[in-house]
Each structure stands twice: as C-alpha cells, then as structure tokens.
Amino acid sequence: MSRIKVNDELREVTLPITLTELIQQDNIVPDMVSVQINGTLLERAKYDDTAVSEGDEIDFLFFMGGGSL
Amino acid sequence: MMDFTPDQIERYSRHILLQDVGVEGQEKIHNGKVLVIGAGGLGAPVLMYLAAAGVGSIGIIDGDVVDLSNLQRQIIHFTADVGKPKVLSAKEKIQAINPDVNVTTFHDLFTAANAFDLIRDYDFIVDGTDTFPVKFLINDACVLAGKPFSHGGILRFDGQTMTHLPGTACYRCAFHSPPPPNAVPTCSQAGVLGAIAGMLGTIQAAETLKFLTGAGEPMVNRLLSFNAKTMNFRTVKLHRDDNCPVCGKHPSVTELSESEQAACDLKKH
Numbered sequence: 001m002s003r004i005k006v007n008d009e010l011r012e013v014t015l016p017i018t019l020t021e022l023i024q025q026d027n028i029v030p031d032m033v034s035v036q037i038n039g040t041l042l043e044r045a046k047y048d049d050t051a052v053s054e055g056d057e058i059d060f061l062f063f064m065g066g067g068s069l
Numbered sequence: 070m071m072d073f074t075p076d077q078i079e080r081y082s083r084h085i086l087l088q089d090v091g092v093e094g095q096e097k098i099h100n101g102k103v104l105v106i107g108a109g110g111l112g113a114p115v116l117m118y119l120a121a122a123g124v125g126s127i128g129i130i131d132g133d134v135v136d137l138s139n140l141q142r143q144i145i146h147f148t149a150d151v152g153k154p155k156v157l158s159a160k161e162k163i164q165a166i167n168p169d170v171n172v173t174t175f176h177d178l179f180t181a182a183n184a185f186d187l188i189r190d191y192d193f194i195v196d197g198t199d200t201f202p203v204k205f206l207i208n209d210a211c212v213l214a215g216k217p218f219s220h221g222g223i224l225r226f227d228g229q230t231m232t233h234l235p236g237t238a239c240y241r242c243a244f245h246s247p248p249p250p251n252a253v254p255t256c257s258q259a260g261v262l263g264a265i266a267g268m269l270g271t272i273q274a275a276e277t278l279k280f281l282t283g284a285g286e287p288m289v290n291r292l293l294s295f296n297a298k299t300m301n302f303r304t305v306k307l308h309r310d311d312n313c314p315v316c317g318k319h320p321s322v323t324e325l326s327e328s329e330q331a332a333c334d335l336k337k338h
Contacts, residue, residue, distance in 0.1 A: 008303065031252040034244045041310050043245060059305045061243050061292060063253045064222030064229045065201050 002054040019050040022058070034061040071096050077169065081123055089284035095123065099169070101281040104128040104191040106179050106207060108155040110261065111197035111221045113145035114270030115277070120163040120170050122278055127163065128191060130175035131155045142263030179203055181325035184210035193280050194218035195273050199255050201247035208233070208240035209322050212315050217280060217287075219273040223261050224254070228269035229294040231307065232276045237289035238307035241315050241322075265297055 001012040006022075013022065019042070023030045035042050036059040042050060052058070073081070073092070084090045084098070101124045105112050108131040119127055135143075135150040135158050143155075150158040156174035163172050179187065179198065184206060188194055194216055196207045204220065211218040217234045233239050272293070279285050290309075295302040315322040 029252060031248050036243075036305065036307075039306060039308060041243065041245070041308075041312075043312070061305060062227070062229070062294070063201065063244060063248050064224045064227060064294075065199055065204065065253055065255050 004052060004055065005057045007058075007060055013052065015052065015054065017052050019047040019052060019058075022052055023047065023060070026060075028060065032063055034063070035059065036061065071099065077123075080167075080169075084122065087284075090282050094282035094284065097283070098123050098278065098281050099125045101193070102126040102128070102191045103193050103195065103277055103281075104130070104188060105195045105197055106130050106203070107197035107199070108143075108145065108159040109133070109139065109197060109199065110142045110223060110256065110263075110266030111270040111273060112155075112159070112195070113143045114267045115195050115197060115274045116159050116163060117145055117166060118271060118274035119277060120166045122274075123167060123169050124277075124281070125169070126171045126173070126191075128173045128175065128187070129156045129159050130177055130179050130187060131159075132176060132178040138257075142261065142266040144267070179206065181206060181210075184325055185214055188214055188216050191216070193277050195277060196220050197270070197273070199257075201253070204240065205247050206325060209315050209325055212239050212241075213323075213325070219276050221269050221273045223265045223269050224256060225259055226262055226265060226297040227294065228265050228272075228297075229292060230269055230272050230276070230288070231292045232280070232288040234280075234287055234289050236309075238309045239313065239316050242310040242313045243292055243307050245310075245312075245314055262297060268295070268297070 002015045004011055004013055020030055030047050038057050081095045084095050085092055103119055103124050105115050108129050133155050135146045135153050135155055137151050139146055145162045146158045154176045156176050160172045160174050163170055188210055194211055215235045219232050220240050221230045276288055290307050292305045292307055311318045
C-alpha cells in the first residue's frame, strides 16, 4: 500500500492507479471535478493517462454552479 | 473628505469604529461601485449587506422574475413579489434598507454581447449566477477587462468561493473549461439548503467590502469550500496557471463568445 493525500486526508492506495481510477473510487464522475496534483492543475483530458505516485498530494476541486435560480 | 451627516455617522458607526475601516474606509464604501450578477440565492445576501454597508452605487443584472420556489433562500424577495422582476424587487428592498444607495437595474441576461459594457463602470463584480457558461463568461470578461470579482457557487450543503484581482489566479486557473452539459446538477435540479446561500453570499459581501476599504487580505489564489453537514471549511491554494485558457501564456480565450453558452442546457427549470 502506498500513501497519498486526497483533500488533505491521508489515504492508502494500491499502485499502479490512474487518476481516473482514483476519482472513480470515490464515486465521483471525472467530468465533475477539477484536479490539482501537488499544487499543479491537470487538464481533464489527462486524467486517464496520469499515474498516481507515492506521496502525491491531490486536491479535488468540485464544480459548484448554483446561486441564482 | 466627504462630509457625512450626523445620521450617516450614526448609521455607519459600527464600521467607523473599526480601525481598518474608519471614516476613511466608510467614504471608500460610499464611493464604491459594485455590480452584482444575479439577484438570487447569492445575490440576495450580497445585495442586502452591500446596501446596509452603504455602497454608493450598486448595479444589479438579472433576467428572471421572482418565483415561489425562490423564497426558501432568496431573502431579498418577499411573498408579495412573486411574478415581479427580481431586479425590481431587489431594488425596492435596497432602497428601504438604505436610501444612500444608488441602484441601477438591468432586467437582462449577462451575455458576451453586453458583458464589457456592463462591467466597465464598476469597481468590483460579484458572481451570483448559477450556470457554468455564465460563470466562465464573468471570469473571462473580468480577466480581459482587468476587473476584480468574487466567484461563488453553492449546491446542496456545499459552497465555494474565490476572489480574483488582476494578476492573481482566475476561475479558469482552477477549472479550465465548463463541465459537459448536465454533468453537474444545478440547485434547481439537486436542491440547496437555503442558509447555504446566506453563508456563501455573506462571504462574498465581506470580500467586496474588504476590497473597497483595503482592509485585510483579499482571498486571492485560494479556493474556499465548505460543507455544512460537517461544517468543515477547507482552503486550497491556487496558482496562476501558465496553461490557463484566458490568463495563461498562450491564451485561447482572447474575446468573449456566446458559443459555450449555446452548447450548455444546464439551465432547466
């Protein structure tokens, strides 16, 4: 098991794992989330090809659209 | 220095008492011009607090009329206002709260065609809209025109906000492009706890007043999000992204377009 941080919380994952797989583990639709890995924003098109590494600090930023209606 | 009347000194006394505001800061608020886009869940508390604070000029743009289902959270609108344009309903309340405020209303949608004209005369813009195409449009218009703005979004029990000043991370630095249509539900689809609108809107109002007075540090290069079920607040650091489509090194967004708006049908009642 390898340790990473997701939204400031420690998590153990089995590598190799892609970012898309990690997102889906949380029952999140990849289209609904913007992702920073170690502080750098990743384009959504790259989620499938991005491997998570030991020690990565990953932030899920969720689209939140409400407000007016 | 402008001369506040004794009534104004009394009205704004709790601001004037603040070391970071004082008479000078209150004068800046009085001279401030703020455009609030959307007079709904977020716009309601933003407008009410800005009005109470004595912001001299407030612009409101919203193309909707008040609906019964709005009243659970859009506290600037009352039961008797159902059917009335939201901008009109909001203006009446603002004038009742504080006659010092000069209100300009636009009963219209915020579009690529009118964006620059609308924001030009204002010092600070508040995003209180609920569709992604418009949120991205507000970001692009403000970045391209060099205008500061506050982004706000709410959904279910969650809220998120960030402040952008020219040169700092923009909304596209965190969310490059709108999500595919219908990937993310809106409040009208998924619901929202009414008080969440107040929590998030008052943060946006506070950021606006901080900007106008220069008090404290604006919430730039940070995305604040909270979940009211746990009442956990979280701040994620943002960086200006070299690959940002609008403020990066090789921007693809150099003018405003309506295309993204037409491609999205999130706005379903």
